[in-house]
Amino acid sequence: LQPPFQNEDLDLQAAVARARPQLVELLAHCPDWLLTTSQNFIPKAALGSLGAITNPRHKTSLLLDLLEEAGPAAWSHFAQSVCMECGNFGQTEEADTDMRAQSPVPKGKAGAHPGTLYSSVKYQHLLIDSVLQRYGSRREAGAERTQPLPFNQTFVNVVIRQSKAPRLFKERAERPRGDVAGAPEPEECADTAVKVSDLLCSRAPSHMTKVIFLFGKPGTGKTRLMHRICQKWAEGVLPQFLFTFLFEFRQLNLLKRKLTLKELLFDVFLRPEDSPDAVFQGLLESAQQILIIFDGLDEFAANMDVSFSSKGGPAPTYPVSISQLFADLCHGKLLPGCTVLVTSRPKKLPGFLLYTVGVLAEIWGFDHEKVEEYVSHYFCQHSCREQAIAHVKNNTKLLSMCLIPALCNIVCICLEYLLLKHQVSVELPQTMTQFYIKMFLIFLNKQQGDCAGDEETQLNCNKKAILGLFDLALRGLEEKKLVFYVGDIPKDVKEFALLHGLLTVFEVKTSGTCPEVGYAFVHLSLQEFFAALCLMVSRRVDKNHLKKKFFLKSKWTSKNETKTEFMESFHIFLSGLSSRECRTFLMLLAEQDEAWVQEKQDVILQSLKKLAATHLSGPKVLELCHCTFETQNLEVAQHIGNLLNFKYEFKNFRLTMLDMSALVFVINSGQDLICLDFAGCLVDTDCLEVLAGCKKVEHLSFRSRRCGDIFAAALSKALQGMGSLKKLELTGGSITAEGMTSLVQAASQCLQLEEINLQGNRIRDPEVKRVMDLFSRMEKLKKVDLSSCPQGSSLSYRKGRKQCHFLSGNMLGDEGCSFLVESLPCISISKQLNLSQNHLSVTGICSLLKSVNSCQKVMEVQVRYVGLESFLGLIPAYKEEPVLSTDDQQHGEENQTPTTSQKIRLTDCNFQASDLKNLCAVLKECGHISELDLSRNYLGDEGLLQLFQCLPKLKMLSCLKFNDNQISLNSVFFLAQSLTTLEHIKTMSLSLGLTQVVHLTFWERVRSTSRWRSVSLAHPKEEAQGRCFRLRDCKLGPEDVTRLCQILAQCPQLTEINLSRNSLSDQSIERLLSFLPSLCHLTLLRETGVKVSLHSSQCSGWAGGWPCCNSLAVSHRLTGCALGQGQVEELCSILEQHGWLAEVDLSRNQLGDEGLRCLLDRLHRVPSSCSLNLSHNGISQDGVLHLVNAFVTSRNTTEVQVSLCSKATLIIKLTSGDDPRKECNFQPEHLERLFLLLEKCTYLVEYKSSNNNMTVQAAERLLHSLRKDLGLLKISIEEPWVCQERVMNLLEFMLFSNLYLFRICKDKSLFQLVIRFPSCLEKTESVISRLSLYKPEIKHSFCQRLREKCAQLQELRWSHVELHEDEAEMLVRILLPLPELKTFGLTSSSVAATGIDYLISGLQNCQAIEELNLGYMELSSAAVPELVLGLCGMPSLKRLILNHNSIGNDGCSRLAEALRKMHNMEEINLSHNKIGDPGLINLAAVLLEKQNLKKINLSGNCPSPAGGEKLMEALAHCRHIKELLLSRNGFGDRTAVALALCLPRMTNLKILHFQNNNIGQAGGLELARALVVCEQLEEISLSENDLGEQSIRALSMGLPCFRHLRRMDLKFCGITDRASKSLCLGFRQCPSMEEIILSWNALGDGGARELAIALPKMEKLKILDPLPKGLAERLTSQDPRLCFSFS
Secondary structure, eight states, X not given: OOOSOXXXXXXXXXXXXXXXXXXXXXXXXXXXXXXXXXXXXXXHHHHHTTTTOOOHHHHHHHHHHHHHHTOHHHHHHHHHHHHHHTTSHHHHOOSSHHHHHHSOOOOOOTTOXXXXXXXXXXXXXXXXXXXXXXXXXXXXXXXXXXXXXXXXXXXXXXXXXXXXXXXXXXXXHTSOGGGOOSSOOGGGOOXXXXXXXXXXXXOOOTTSOEEEEEEEOTTSSHHHHHHHHHHHHXXXXXXXXXXXXXXXXXXXXTOOSOBOHHHIIIIIIOOOSSOHHHHHHHHHHTGGGEEEEEEOGGGOOSOOOOOOOXXXXXXXXXXXXXXXXXXXXXXXXXXXXXXXXXXXXXXXXXXHHHTTEEEEEEEEEOOHHHHHHHHHHHTTXXXXXXXXXXXXXXXXXXXXXXXXXXXXXXXXXXXXXXXXXXXXXXOOOSSHHHHHHHHHHHHHHHHHGGGOOSHHHHHHHTHHXXXXXXXXXXXXXXXXXXXXXXXXXXXXXXXXXXXXXOXXXXXXXXXXXXXXXXXXXXXXXXXXXXXXXXXXXOTTOOHHHHHHHOOOOOSSOOTTGGGSTTOSSHHHHHHHHTSGGGHHHHHHHHTOOHHHHHHHHHHHHHHHHHHHTSOOOHHHHHHHHHHHHHHTOHHHHHHHHHHTTTOEEEESSEXXXXXXXXXXXXXXXXXXXXXXXXXXXXXXXXXXXXXXXXXXEEEEEEEOTTOOHHHHHXXXXXXXXXXXXXXXXXXXXXXXXXXXXXXXXXXXXXTTOOEEXXXXXXXXTTHHHHHHHHHHTOTTOOEEEOTTOOOOSOOOOOSBOOSEEEOTTSOOHHHHHHHHHHTGGGBOOSSEEEOOSSOOOHHHHHHHHHHHHTOTTEEEEEEEEETTEEEEEEEEOOOOOOOOOHHHHHTOGGGOOOOOOEEEEEESSOOBGGGHHHHHHHHHHOTTEEEEEOOSSBOHHHHHHHHHHHGGGOTTOOEEEXXXXXXXXXXXXXHHHHHHHOTTEEEEEEEESSSEEEEEXXXXXXXXXXXXXXXXXXXXXXXXXXXXXXXXXXXXXXXXHHHHHHHHHTSTTEEEEEOTTSXXXXXXXXXXXXXXXXXXXXXXXXXXXXXXXXXXXXXXHHHHOOGXXXXXXXXXXXXXXXXXXXXXXXXXXXXXXXXXXXXXXXXXXXXXXXXXXXXXXXXXXXXXXXXEEOXXXXXXXXXXXXXXXXXXXXXXXXXXXXXXXXXXXXXXXXXXXXXXXXXXXXXXXXXXXXXXXXXXXXXXXXXEEESSOOOHHHHHHHHXXXXXXXXXXXXXXXXXXXXXXXXXHHHHHHHTSSOEEXXXXXXXXXXXXEEEOOSSOOOHHHHHHHHHHOOTXXXXXXXXXXXXXXXXXXXXXXXXXXXXXXXXXXXXXXXXXXXXXXXEEEESOEEOHHHHHHXXXXXXGOSSOOEEEOTTSOOBGGGHHHHHHHHHTOTXXXXXXXXXXXXXXXXXXXXXXXXXXXXXXXXXXXXXXXXXXXXXXXXXXXHTTOTTOOEEEOTTOOOOHHHHHHHHHHHTTOTTXXXXXXXXXXXXXXXXHHHHHHGGGOXXXXXXXXXXXXXXXXXXXXXXXXXXXXXXXXXXXXXXXXXXXXXXXXXXXXXXXXXXXXXXXXXXXXXXXXXXXXXXXXXXXXXXXXXXXXXXXXXOHHHHHHHHHHXXXXXXXXXXXXXXXXXXXXXXXXXXXXXXXXX
């Protein structure tokens, strides 16, 4: 009997310390036995002090202290007594008692006798023996006797980083399935380096199961680490665990039956020698001290989608599937409180695991220190150790491979062989594939010894076994089989693989019976390598099969993932085997010639080239780069590098040094400079060393919170090698002044840098001064952005050439901003200086304006505060030639100094009236102000009075805005009075509604010799046109109207008064009318919005008449006044007597057919032009015929619009004199009577008929009925039969009518003509006679007649037609060559394949064409060359429309060359094609010259952000652009920012579509701020972009600038209730708004309320989408203009 401990004292102390908690727990239950036993080893005096202690645990702990102090001998005897009491355990187990004694003892239930723990203790020791045999030193000793270990077993700790946010798994579980990845997005969580012991010792509630998820890329050492954990546990290093079990999923795949927990632990891992029930019960009781490891979750082949219920856990004896067992252990249903450690590659995770992970960590592999440590250990017994270390450290490619432990081992194997064999010169492989080949040959060589011979000899000796091994590897991957039985492997293959260490052998337990022998490749990557070799050398694998087997592996989980889940590096090995260097090796294996092998290699190379042209995600681009690097084929790399140009955007995943090496290889192989963007990516600092060798990067961007000073320092070293870098972005990081200093010092050596963006870092004073000095040395630097950095006020700028500076979100304060602006003369800023959110006070703003006044560079100053957010922008003036007035030119050179107008916008600044004293003092000195905006302050009446006192000093002022300043009615009278005192006021628009409006415009004034003359107008003719006063939303009583009219009567040249929506009473109207004779220049009076009756005092005033107001035009509404037939006579009397009524609205009354007839009988007496709205008056078809008759007979009825549908429209327009222009748009049923009436109408201009049951015969009858003496007649027929009718048939029935064609249009059911009748009308009889003689079968006669009738055809548009061969021939031979044809459109039509080629070739004859539309014709790039030939013959072409085709980069490039010669081009539409960056860049180069371009549509293509930037740079030169449609291109924030910089030059822009372009808050904010300069905008669409709240707020601030805005589309923009408040406030200040789309946002009741408040102020609004249904119905009932959608 040997004592349990025979180690040294130090080992004993360590063992006792580890086992102490369990000993206390065990012995506390039997204090009497413990005290009696201790008396044999401890003096009684020492035991006497324990009598007073009643706590058993405390007493036990003190006893153990005394035993330890008694010495090793006493402790050994005591331990032996414990063992004997537990069932004479020490006498039955004589081996390895040192290990057993060091291990903790399982605890039992309270009151249990120690003897009852015998079974658990015995099983624990049995586990230790088993684990040491499997994974410890005994395994290595035993393995040396059975099989060689080709892979060195040296273990070096790997780098592990623990995430602080495992909750991300739960968040990601709520995302779409395709977005779930095995690893968290690096940007979302921070991580820290940890040890394995830290992971296992992390605290958790004792009753809860702790799940640790450890993931890592292939080869990072996951399985090796799990074996190491088991080994260390068996050696007593992890005392917190009594039992440890390790299960490999690759072996669990073999279990097909359901198991209980007991069967999993005992049958699969280790069965107890006896008493299994007692052992299992002990395990259940000790669950909190059990570690269960599941290795290789990614290798599990079965379905992991298991059911989960929170109700009660399953019984431990209930058999379930392996998946369910795993899930129940993780959820704590089985062995609650145990620790579950799971490893996996970064793959898909089961849904249930996402909610249970408590600790999340990633194995990174090695860092540089670990690589050196591993190589040192590997070569510890070799004299060449230092030489091996030097080889690895000095070779960047080699070092990047060695960061992966498995590759590091392979590199060492190759190095060892080469160094020992070739001491002088060592040539190492270049790629991972070549290393694997070298390793394979080395394994063969080691067994052959000195007589091995060359490679060919080695391969030939074992050719059959080698090929069999390759076949086994491929079959295993295809069948998802990683473990093989004896029957799966041919005998010769098995013997060969075991001999050379390529297969490993182990026990496989699938049940409680005898274990079987299992075989597996030593590493999964080796199996993939052999499988790839099988495809390349097997005669059974043809090219098509090989092509199907090649694919790129994605980082993200896809639906097809399960088919290829074991093939992590398979595509990389296939690519590597396609290299020229591997060709000889493949020839030897395949026993084929070079041509046969090269043909297979070309299949892979061609597949790679094709993949380059597809749309790839960031991770797949990286995989493609790895494959390209493995080929070492420069031609392939150049091809891929060129096609992938500008698509290098990587988001939210980690990049290793190996990744960066492959990426740089491809980038450097391309011809063009690229943009490299890392957003939220975890980029190792080691990667930056590789990046330094990247010569083709023009724009480098890192956006990550992880980028700190260490990252900046590493990047600084890399910058010096990037000679093409022009733009550097390092935003949203944690860089301080220290990091920025080193970064800028390095950047200052890069003299080619043009832009630096360090936005959102932690840069503070005082280092900024020195940094700015460094910036000044960079001659080409144009833009610096230090916004959102907490800077102080000390900034210094030296002379530079900067375009834009962004210093927003800092702490410059008053002093800093003023000092900065004073320095502007020394800084050449050509575009913008952004100083928003810099804590300016009122005093600071005044100081700023003083500084700006002395700097003529500044064109615009904007200061606004919204809540806690402020904006201050200084926009410098463009260097344009000054425009001098005629007066200037007359006074010589001394007066020709150019002056720059400035815009001052001080909105939302919380100004009080008391602040205006200082502000006005500054404004008086600012003589160059052209626009002053003080909106949304608190200035009130007093502030307005102070401001107007300084207005005469503002000589160049053209616009003043004073909106929302809490003025009263007294200010209205004061402003009206100013029309008299300030004669240069042009228009005055006022509103006292919920949103107050004060908007004044001024005539331009000129200089007289050396001083300004305030009364001298630049344009006297404009003064003669008059002045305008508008007042709305103001409650004016009779006395107020009297006072206002008295003031306005004194105003000279007042020609227009608009008093709409002022709720004027009858008495107020009487007062207004009484003053009209005093307004001698008044030509237009509007007071709409007032409902009156014909018997009111207003109408009485009308009847009196005013002889002095003959030129006055008045608009009036009499809607909903119940006017019927009886009031028509009186109404007509008023219309006949007074010519000043410009518009009368009589809608929603009760006139009926008879009332309409009476009104029509008197219309010819109305003396002037007038518009009558008679909609919704109960008019029927008979009433329409009355109207047609009057239309024919009345000379002053110029236009009639009729519809008897739900809209019930009826509008009549009258004109004085004989105006021949007449239009008719109605839906009658009595066609014959209609035709008879139309025969009498010879002044008709347009006829429209829609769905009136007009047949083909009726249409022919119509053409013969129409007459027109002079000019053109437009005919539109819309009927269902038009859709089916052939074009030829439609042309036939026109040919023999008495007309000539100017326009032919067919679109679905619409057939439209523009015709002209001959001056000498032919008689109907002769036409009918000629028609009877016509024989359609005579083709020549038809063509001749068509050519005659269409001789003057100018426009030909066909859409949705099926063009037959004869029709295509007729089109090409007759219509296209017509000399007057200016517009040709063929869209959405079906043409035979030969017909389309024939048609495009026919375009070469269109010499006079100005517009060509071939949209929706499925044209590909192959059709473009013929089309280009046609375009070259169209010198007058202005509009080219080729949308919705299949034109790619090549086709676009060819079109661009053709467009280069077309100098009149006004519109280009290439939307919804397949144009990427190459085509777009070529087009952009042409756009630089298109000065006349007005519209461009490139929506729905596939460019990248970098391509978008090139496009924006070109569009900046198109100053006349009116419509910019660039939706659905995925441009991103960079392009949005580029567009924002271009917008100040697009002053004519009216329509902007930029929806669905992946714009975030960064790009949205810049775009929203820049839009304010485009004041002509009528339509804006930014939908389907995640703009963010700040962008919406900035957009809202600019809305008052858009006086013409009609439509705003912001659906899917993430707008919340909070953002909707400012948005609605802006909408109320858009007077022209007709349609607002806000659907699919996060608007709730709060947003609905804000919209409801805003609606009454938007008088032109027609559509608002969406609103809550109840509110929508209520608003619709109040205002029928509104139309809501509830989709």
